[in-house]
Amino acid sequence: xxxxxxxxxxxxxxxxxxxxxxxxxxxxxxxxxxxxxxxxxxxxxxxxxxxxxxxxxxxxxxxxxxxxxxxxxxxxxxxxxxxxxxxxxxxxxxxxxxxxxxxxxxxxxxxxxx
Ligand code: AMP
Numbered sequence: 737x738x739x740x741x742x743x744x745x746x747x748x749x750x751x752x753x754x755x756x757x758x759x760x761x762x763x764x765x766x767x768x769x770x771x772x773x774x775x776x777x778x779x780x781x782x783x784x785x786x787x788x789x790x791x792x793x794x795x796x797x798x799x800x801x802x803x804x805x806x807x808x809x810x811x812x813x814x815x816x817x818x819x820x821x822x823x824x825x826x827x828x829x830x831x832x833x834x835x836x837x838x839x840x841x842x843x844x845x846x847x848x849x850x
Contacts, residue, residue: 741783741833746763747779757778757808761800762800771838773841775839776805776838777839778804779837785835786824786825787824787835801837809841816841817841819841820838
């Protein structure tokens with residue numbers, strides 16, 4: 737059986753997280769190791785392991801996650817800008833096998849990323 741990933745435990749309330757948004761499709765909570773003054777993770781309730789696993793059935797869900805991200809950015813005052821990041825696979829630094837979008841802001845962000 738596949739091990740339950742840590743984000744599933746947050747969804748199931750088995751471990752605590754600072755949840756800033758929740759609805760029937762997704763959850764948003766503060767990253768435990770923030771890389772910027774605002775660092776939120778937006779995750780679907782349904783397990784999709786990586787961005788490479790998305791398919792046509794996920795079209796609405798992914799659009800919804802973007803709307804939540806834009807709403808969070810507004811509510812958290814990221815008027816100067818923000819960055820959305822999805823790390824896909826180990827070469828990109830993905831550490832949790834449950835699709836997640838990072839919302840980063842509150843400081844100037846350099847480019848290119850590391
Ligand atoms: P990634 O490297 O793209 O897979 O991002 C995983 C992110 O999850 C990292 O930024 C971690 O700091 C974050 N993270 C891991 N465990 C937790 C947790 N229990 N609560 C909040 N964020 C977490």
